[in-house]
Amino acid sequence: MGIPDYIEPGKLKALALYIHIPFCVEKCDYCAFYSVAHSKAEWQEKWLQAVRLEFAKCRKLIGDIRISTIFIGGGTPSLLKLPLLEGLFKEIELFNLDGLEEYSIEANPESLSPDFLDLLKIYSIDRLSLGVQSLQPEELAMLGRRASLEHTLEALELLSAKWQGRLNLDFISGIPGQSQASLLDSLEKAIQMAKLDHISLYSLSAEEKTALQRRFQNEGLKHHPNHDSLWIKAYCFLQSQGFLNYEMANFAKPGKECRHNLAYWNLKPYWGFGPSAYSTLPGKKGVLRLSYASDLHLFNGRADKALAIESLTPKEFLTDTMIMGWRLKQGVSKGVFLRRFGSSLEDLLPGFYDFLVNKRILLQSKSHYRLSLKSRLFLDDVLLELMGALDELPSGLLRVNWPE
Ligand code: SF4
Structure with a gap:
């Protein structure tokens, strides 16, 4: 294939x-x-x-x-x-x-x-x-x-x-x-x-x-x-x-x-070329991640052999959306999140959302899920909480519509 x-x-x-x-x-x-x-x-x-x-x-x-x-x-x-x-x-x-x-x-x-x-x-x-x-x-x-x-x-x-x-x-x-x-x-x-x-x-x-x-x-x-x-x-x-x-x-x-x-960072479709480059693209059955091996000679000889293709699960794609989007000061657009996952973060993961609000990790914003500067500096801790919350989410509940 x-x-x-x-x-x-x-x-x-x-x-x-x-x-x-x-x-x-x-x-x-x-x-x-x-x-x-x-x-x-x-x-x-x-x-x-x-x-x-x-x-x-x-x-x-x-x-x-x-x-x-x-x-x-x-x-x-x-x-x-x-x-x-x-x-x-x-x-x-x-x-x-x-x-x-x-x-x-x-x-x-x-x-x-x-x-x-x-x-x-x-x-x-x-x-x-x-x-x-x-x-x-x-x-x-x-x-x-x-x-x-x-x-x-x-x-x-x-x-x-x-x-x-x-x-x-x-x-x-x-x-x-x-x-x-x-x-x-x-x-x-x-x-x-x-x-x-x-x-x-x-x-x-x-x-x-x-x-x-x-x-x-x-x-x-x-x-x-x-x-x-x-x-x-x-x-x-x-x-x-x-x-x-x-x-x-x-x-x-x-x-x-x-x-x-x-x-x-906003996970719009991108296509990377060259050894070690990777891509996020819409696939026939969900979101695809393509990656070329970090090997110049393999790429130069048969680039197709250097290419790995994997499908991201909806949970992986949601994690990627937050990992990348929370690097940004403005955070993740609520509208994009809703269109991408068919639900708001608060409806999808209410316990995690309450944790973010109660710990003042999330800043008040009508349009974005936005983290405080301090929380962005300790992003790994926030993402661990997210992954724990996603583990609890029954698989099959999350649908992805991308590019939205
Ligand atoms: S070896 Fe130095 S110049 Fe080359 S990519 Fe790495 S940091 Fe950049």
């Missing part, structure tokens, strides 16, 4: 596309994303060829259904050889891009070049996300980043001089040795140097099988002792600069939120 046997394209009104470019100069010590270091030109060519074939299958299924947003992430998209990147952009243009709302790409400072920016302009890519992480040399070294401070400052200068589109910079808080002053200094310098409308501030964690985790184990490296207060200080600073927190790790000027990621 192939993808057409599972997917129900007739339920799609629009689709968000994600493309994963899995190449990096070297692995950063903390990185748990799938990417391959020291790639050969031939691997990149084969990757593009495999993406072309997967795109063609997708287009055959969806016809001229509109693409709402595109996000090219990685890995390091700016590392792909420019003729190959142009080949990818041309291939993307074969989709129906009428009314495309946002076209984003990620880059890293060491591979940002004027030619790369020129190519983005030609193909109307209007949003760039640069992995800065810190503007302190000792913190960049602690993270095992390849870009030096000089590389990063040069990249910011290049963007100031040449980039006209929207711009996000990624930062990390909780780096061992990071102080409140050094974090705020990095953020402040970046805001001064570049015309930003978005900042992502991720919390460092030592993920399994990363070099950082090994350093924590072998070198006695310790988690940041005051990470919560450090993060809150950065939160207040960014808010004071007009960057409003709209998702756990994301801050934007009003109206400049990342639309692609909003679609993802």
Whole structure:
């Protein structure tokens, strides 16, 4: 059986596309994303060829259904050889891009070049996300980043001089040795140097099988002792600069939120391509999760063999809806919830709803199930309660209508 046997394209009104470019100069010590270091030109060519074939299958299924947003992430998209990147952009243009709302790409400072920016302009890519992480040399070294401070400052200068589109910079808080002053200094310098409308501030964690985790184990490296207060200080600073927190790790000027990621957090249909990319799509028998194995060579050889397809149970999909939606400051739309599950949260899970209200986890809102900031910071505890409540719900009671 192939993808057409599972997917129900007739339920799609629009689709968000994600493309994963899995190449990096070297692995950063903390990185748990799938990417391959020291790639050969031939691997990149084969990757593009495999993406072309997967795109063609997708287009055959969806016809001229509109693409709402595109996000090219990685890995390091700016590392792909420019003729190959142009080949990818041309291939993307074969989709129906009428009314495309946002076209984003990620880059890293060491591979940002004027030619790369020129190519983005030609193909109307209007949003760039640069992995800065810190503007302190000792913190960049602690993270095992390849870009030096000089590389990063040069990249910011290049963007100031040449980039006209929207711009996000990624930062990390909780780096061992990071102080409140050094974090705020990095953020402040970046805001001064570049015309930003978005900042992502991720919390460092030592993920399994990363070099950082090994350093924590072998070198006695310790988690940041005051990470919560450090993060809150950065939160207040960014808010004071007009960057409003709209998702756990994301801050934007009003109206400049990342639309692609909003679609993802609101669980609108999206299709991801490339090793480790996954998709949530309407299926003939419910909601489907597609995922490509984290294996470049398998993807390059037979991408269809790298693809796993599973159906989400209604309970899994409701959990996903809350896990993703409660990351957002505005929370989960009550209207969407009702249309998606045929019932309100309070009617479906009254005990859980009362728990949220009595513990003041839920804020008063007519339109959304919205969590307080503190509860968003301890989201895992709330989700454990949700899963306990769902376990009690008789199976068969929950129906899903999606996309609503
Ligand atoms: S550049 Fe990004 S994707 Fe590549 S290794 Fe570093 S953190 Fe991971």
